[in-house]
Amino acid sequence: MSSRTNPDPNPNKPSVVLKDLTIDNITENVHRINSQTPDPRLRYVMERLVAHLHDFARETRLSTDEWMKGIEFLTEVGKKCTDVRQEFILLSDTLGLSLLVDSLTHPTPPNSTEGTVLGPFHTHTAPTTSLGESISNDSSGNPLLVLCTVRSTNGTPLQDVKIDVWETDSKGAYDVQYEDGRAADGRGVLRSDEEGKFWFKAIVPVPYQIPDDGPVGRMLGVLGRHAWRPSHVHFLFEKKGFETLITALYLRDDPYETSDAVFGVKESLIVSLEDADEQTREKYGVEEGCKVLKYDFVLVSEEETKKLRDEEARKAMERMGREGMMIINGLPVPDVD
Amino acid sequence: MSSRTNPDPNPNKPSVVLKDLTIDNITENVHRINSQTPDPRLRYVMERLVAHLHDFARETRLSTDEWMKGIEFLTEVGKKCTDVRQEFILLSDTLGLSLLVDSLTHPTPPNSTEGTVLGPFHTHTAPTTSLGESISNDSSGNPLLVLCTVRSTNGTPLQDVKIDVWETDSKGAYDVQYEDGRAADGRGVLRSDEEGKFWFKAIVPVPYQIPDDGPVGRMLGVLGRHAWRPSHVHFLFEKKGFETLITALYLRDDPYETSDAVFGVKESLIVSLEDADEQTREKYGVEEGCKVLKYDFVLVSEEETKKLRDEEARKAMERMGREGMMIINGLPVPDVD
Structure with missing residues (x-):
């Protein structure tokens, strides 16, 4: 669609002539005027964006009334955004675009841990958490012990990886959703030890609804969709020389395992919890009835x-x-x- | 791309299973979950929207960083919107989408007047204007007499057509852009007479910049584009039994005739102004030096x-x-x- 691949049939006319634009020629003309940017990457992104926007309108015969509803919807989405609520990320998540963009940006070879959506609830306020500490102050939650390792694709344990973990409270709310300005809770930043191990106490995650009191929630309603996400714990791994891994672990047999509102679940990220046996209880100082989540993460080098x-x-x-x-x-x- | 045209290769699996979504299969799965809507038109629009959004990401290999910039941009566009400023319409206009949607919604046969973009400055506050009255109180503008007819495609004069007209002041600002809450100016609502004629006094339109102090203006800057629209007067025709005609007339040889920031110019809508001759000056009560704009509009029946x-x-x-x-x-x- 670019002037490069489809040379201008009339190269003698001025390069930007926007007159008599029709359903058929407008796209090429918008490409032409946008090609004035000196940034070649932006030129390509805009060309594809405009081509798809226009094809969308042509293929649906989008009407003025429908597009005004679209404009009003997008305006409401923008208005709903605050410092702690990003409705456009929710929209992107619920249309599968976030997962797609994440997958494009962070391709993973078969012998590594798959990534999934970051979601809108990651913050930079999480407290530094020592190995073995609890990230949750929610006494209503079911206790969980998380025992993990992190290695490279050749099996080498990775020490001093920075690991962000976050989860909801026992009611399904993230700390940033509290309206009383409480301190950070349900999140922590850990560092793996010399054997690539890291462990912390938490609560068993529960399913929750993405915020559905805004335009995106209304969209889901009109589409006959629910707003639930299956129970999960988020993990974000950072280590120099390795690709940042944004992922999450999901609980097996969650009622929303196969209908996640934001398309995040992958079979390789589903885990079954165990009961903490006596040895584990003693070693990590947890009570009887505590559940255990075990997982071995594999990071990929930046180069690969x-x-x-x-x-x-x-x-x-x-x-x-x-x-x-x-x-x-x-x-x-x-x-x- | 729909399940209709591309039947599910494995029809025995449950209809909605969203797990292990990849760059390649996510689109079909988002279609599937959105197909739960009982509204077939919405189902089709969402299917095309998601297909094009996803293809856009796949074809550009859109990165997480780039998409976050996109999210931030869209959020700013939403935040910029007020009762009198619609930044999403500006965005749609500057990407050629508004003209395209208008063209799809209001197709015109060759023997009729072409439509063009409505723009964000039409209001419902325009005063009723008698034939011959002035729509402008701007004494700094160059006087203009507008002499028009409106007919059907078979040449029959159309009486009592409701005609909204609006233009900027001599500085290129619409009344709604004034910050001092002045009364409506530069706009009026007329009715054609029994010969299909309507005429009014106005000022010679001037080029103006679309509001460029927001994110859309910044986008134009990055794209190396200017924000100017060529001089024009807007017209909106409504008559029972006829398709509403949203159009505008542009002045020939305007410096922005071939580079309108919102892609509205059509050759058939470009007019050359005349000088008011003595007879005209006497008949319509205008001074020497007054310019005259003449145009014959043709409306199309709703049926056609x-x-x-x-x-x-x-x-x-x-x-x-x-x-x-x-x-x-x-x-x-x-x-x-």
Whole structure:
């Protein structure tokens, strides 16, 4: 669709002439005026954005009334956003776009841990948590002991990985959703030990509804969809030289295991909880009845991820039959002469 | 892309199973969960919306960082909206989507007046204006006399057509952009006489910049685009039995004639102003030096427009190879069994 791949049939006319635009020629003309940007990546992103927006309108024969409803909806989504509520992220999540973008950005080879959606509830207020400490002050929750390891793809334990963990309280609310300005709860930042191990106390996660009192909740209602997410604990791993891993672990047999409102569940991230046996109870100082979540995470090197991302981007350009593109940091960019 | 045109390869599995979603299968799965809506038109619109959103991400390999910038941009656009400022309409206008949607909704046969973008400055506060009255109180503007007719496609003069007209002041600002809460100015509502004629006094329109102090203005800057619209006067025609005509007349040789920031100019809507001759000056009570704008508008019957819209929608479905669609009020809707 670019002037590069579809050369202008009349190269003698001025480069930007926007007159007599019709249903058929408007897209090419918007591409042409947007091509004035000196940023080739932006030029490509805008070209694809405009092409798909216009094709969407043409294929649906989108009416003025429908589009005004769309404008009003988007305006409401924007108005609903606050410092602690990001309704556009919710919209992106519920349309599957967040998971898709995450998957494109963080490709994972088969021998590593899969990523999933970050969601809107990660913060930078989590307290530093020593190994073995509890991240939850919610005494109504069912006690959970989380015992994990983190390694590289060749099996080497990774020490001093920074691990952000966060979960809801026993009622299904994240701390940032409290209206009384309480301190951070249900979250912590840990560091793995020399054997790549990290462990902490928490509560058994519960299903919860994404905030559905806004326009996105209304959209879900009109679509006949529920707003529930299956029980899960979020994990975010950072270590120099390794690709940041944003993931979560889900509880097996959760009622929403196969209908997550934000499309985050993957089979490889579903875990079955165990009961803490006597030895574990003594070793970690937990009571009888405490559940145990075990998982071995595998991080991928930045180098390997970059190679994979470049390969996938190159394949995508081939599938599109798109020529004259370079791949820079995994992103297709027109090869400017 | 629908389950209708691409039957589910494994029809025995439950209808909604959202697990292990990948870059390749997520779109079909989002379609499936959204198909729960009982509204077939919404189902089709959402299917096309999600397909294009996802293809946009796949084709650009949209990164998490880029999409976060997109989320922040959309949030700002929403926050910028007020009762008198609709930044999402500006965004739609500057991406050519508004013109496209208008063209789809209001197809015009060759023997009628073309439509163009409504823009965000139409209001319902315009005063009723008698034929010959002035719509402008701006004494700094160059006087203009507007002499028009309005007819049907078979040439019959149309009486009592409701005609909304609006334009900027001599500085390029619409009344709603004034911050001092002044009364409506530069707009009026007229009615055509028994010969289909209507005339009013105004000022010669000037080019103006669309509001560029918000995120859309910043976008235009990054794209190397200007924010100017060529000089024009807006017209909106309403008459029972006829399709509402939203259009505007542009001045020939305006510096922005071929680079309108919102893609509204059409050759058939460009007019050359004349000087008011003595006879005209006497007849309409205007001074020497007054300019005259003449135009003959042609409205299309609702019936003819509906037929055209249905035909165009049917052709679009054929081009897409999309089967099993009905056209209801010009809009494609899946033919539910």
